[in-house]
Amino acid sequence: MLPLKLSEIAKLVGGTLVGDVDPELTGVAGLAEAGASDLSFLAETKRPVVAAESGAGGLLVGLQVVVDKPCIQVEDPYRAFALVLAGQQIAADRAFPPGVHSTAVIDPAADVSRATAVGPYCVVGAGTVLGTGTRLGSHVSIGCDVTVGADCVIHPQAVLREGCRLGDRVIVHACVVLGSDGFGYLPGPTGMQKVPQVGIVAVGDDVEFGAGVTVDRATTGRTVIGSGSKIDNQVQIAHNVQVGQHCALSAQVGIAGSCVIADGVIFGGQVGVGDHITIGAGTKLGGQSGVTNDLPAGSRVFGTPAQDAKESFRTTAATRRLPQLQATVRELKQTIAQLEGRLAAVEDTQS
Amino acid sequence: MLPLKLSEIAKLVGGTLVGDVDPELTGVAGLAEAGASDLSFLAETKRPVVAAESGAGGLLVGLQVVVDKPCIQVEDPYRAFALVLAGQQIAADRAFPPGVHSTAVIDPAADVSRATAVGPYCVVGAGTVLGTGTRLGSHVSIGCDVTVGADCVIHPQAVLREGCRLGDRVIVHACVVLGSDGFGYLPGPTGMQKVPQVGIVAVGDDVEFGAGVTVDRATTGRTVIGSGSKIDNQVQIAHNVQVGQHCALSAQVGIAGSCVIADGVIFGGQVGVGDHITIGAGTKLGGQSGVTNDLPAGSRVFGTPAQDAKESFRTTAATRRLPQLQATVRELKQTIAQLEGRLAAVEDTQS
């Protein structure tokens, strides 16, 4: 989309150009990295004075914000910047050239006719249907009887195992595995015996799976990822987990079997949740928390085992003062011993 | 396999049909999700009254259990359910169509003649041998001189690097990497210098590797995974680790180099083990534990650094009472100061 004059960008984002100059900008960058030909933005949380240190040739700023630089005043500068970024993305047709590549192995009983792109070396199994406008990168492996909705993007090397169902506008990054077997065994005389995993993974609309995410199929029924939920790289979701709508799971989170996560739950990175745990709506879990009990809606937790975040911070602070507390107790002990001696002397005198 | 009449299922699992009705069932489901046409089971740990809330059309229950529903009494209801599930799995011939796909690139010096299925776009290197009945999904990459035993299942996008050896009935899920280089470097004048990793990964029989697992080859010799061990998604096993037989490693566990894990060790999720650590047989490690010392057989540990689980729970409980303890110590200090004052007064009077 770029190069654009600042006035053209103002029109694009519905903002107001401030000042007389109207530079042509050719790139986008963060405030610290931006050069004279770059557009950047001043986050609403940052003070206007920070803008002066940036080398940016033009800035998106808040409505009332005045800076000593060519700028566009706009209601939400980050959102406006995102709008400009959308025009900077590699063209979909370059990243995912349209058409079904001649090397793709499509089962005769699959229907990829409405898909926009099926990349080199994709393999699509019998009974599988791809929705309108969906694009597959190279080396995507889709098993039998999979349903992929409209306008989905499946990046290279992703694996969708048999029977899984994806809604519309789902983004699946590289090396994601959806529908691998759940980790279920029975003790047996010659070791653990595999419990067949015959369920599926069912994904709503507008879900994004980061690179290397794994989601296991249900033992029976469905492992569910609700619409609008966003899942960062290397997250692991076990069999029969139910993730609600509009949840955000940061990288390397692990959720054990049969957990129920309500809507709008926010996970910090590397959080672990034990099996069969229920987490109420809107809960926020601090990074690396280890959840061992159900959590009511609106919880804020931290630590392993996870506890109320404020209590956790208090406990941590108290723990760090422990050596002092020990010293205090030692002193008190001595003081008491001395008092005891003095008291005994007084008693002796009295008697 | 389904639909089946409940009486037919009773025969299949060696159980006893209770009651007069004999419904035909078409699906399998968990107790909470089951509908009128589904078979479910009542785990032996659950009270019979729970069965009443289920909509299941038929139940597998324990031998003495009486419920108000069509049911089959059987010694181990979950095991019987697993037996029914086995019949519900997608047919192996549909998931892994038999034969060597025409697109597979098989080195002339490889032997895949006894394998049942080699999927589209598999690549198999020189000197590699696949055992009888083994099936490969699509896009499996197997290096040179690899030995895969009989009746193994290798899912799409798995990578078996040169020289690795797998026993029989090994299951390798999607995006697993066996035999990547160990993380070994020497300090050098221009930075870390790579130590060549010339060993292999040796896997016993009946091992399962979850999606995204990585196991590094040994520097020299073998990284070993013992027979019957089950490894959940995204587990990382470093070079020269020895995992015993019948261990269970939950998701996202990480084991650093040269650890020795004895038989029957059970790892909770996200456990980390430092390098060169020995863990005794039958040890159980709570989720997110961080092991920094050797553990004797039969240990139960939790926390980072990992300690005896009971002590850890006591410590955690004590830690949470710390603010109270601090308050108590503050009060004692005041009380002692008062006592001291009173005692001084008494001494003054006496003298």
Added chain:
Amino acid sequence: MLPLKLSEIAKLVGGTLVGDVDPELTGVAGLAEAGASDLSFLAETKRPVVAAESGAGGLLVGLQVVVDKPCIQVEDPYRAFALVLAGQQIAADRAFPPGVHSTAVIDPAADVSRATAVGPYCVVGAGTVLGTGTRLGSHVSIGCDVTVGADCVIHPQAVLREGCRLGDRVIVHACVVLGSDGFGYLPGPTGMQKVPQVGIVAVGDDVEFGAGVTVDRATTGRTVIGSGSKIDNQVQIAHNVQVGQHCALSAQVGIAGSCVIADGVIFGGQVGVGDHITIGAGTKLGGQSGVTNDLPAGSRVFGTPAQDAKESFRTTAATRRLPQLQATVRELKQTIAQLEGRLAAVEDTQS
């Protein structure tokens, strides 16, 4: 390279053969596993007496070290051993057969002419250039406009997304994803709205990425991995992170967005770092640490939240003595109550 006589190995490593015998050795092994035909080495940290227990047919030992076995004295035995290992590696031409495989799908606008090997089923996009001597395994997926330097090794199933830039001698292990989208969203009326990620990943020289590593592209600009840094399996690096030179990141580390990691930082396994954090040069982070604040150069930290390692150990030790401390405080309380009673009695008598 082997079999070699011990005298020939001495020449190769620039060491001195000690003793009269000169056995021919056919393998390499660790001290504990080595047999009569194996070369092993005695690490300088180990006592010479340990060598006696080894079955090795020949040993590399330090300059002044005397052992009761055929041996070579050399300045740095492990480095010498690594030199011998280099000769034991599978020949590059066997692991990565030279030439562009006939099945590789190379865009006409890509330049792979200087690469040594492009394996079966590789896909290389328009505008991408591979450097001299670079080798790709099977199923490597490289997007548009990617630059890969000279003498790089890219293992099977790796994914390099559009626009990424790699220096020379970079090693990318299987199932690595470089350039996946960063995890960035704006709150919106219908849920989280994706912020386009238009930056790249820029990698220096001599970097190694372990199996399953994921590195997200920057929102704008570059996610940077500095020259000489080594990244173990399953590490996750978020968008806009800057990793310095010669850092070592152990397995399963996760670094959140926009962190700045200076040179020579050493991460233990499973460490997590929150977003926008700066870590000073030469810092060492203990396994499983969770970093929530900036760290000055040379820090040594441990725990979650991460604190100074020595303080952390002291705190942990104090915490484990907490039950005793509680008991002590209880006793003091009783003692004080008794003292109070006795003092009151004394006061009564006096008044």
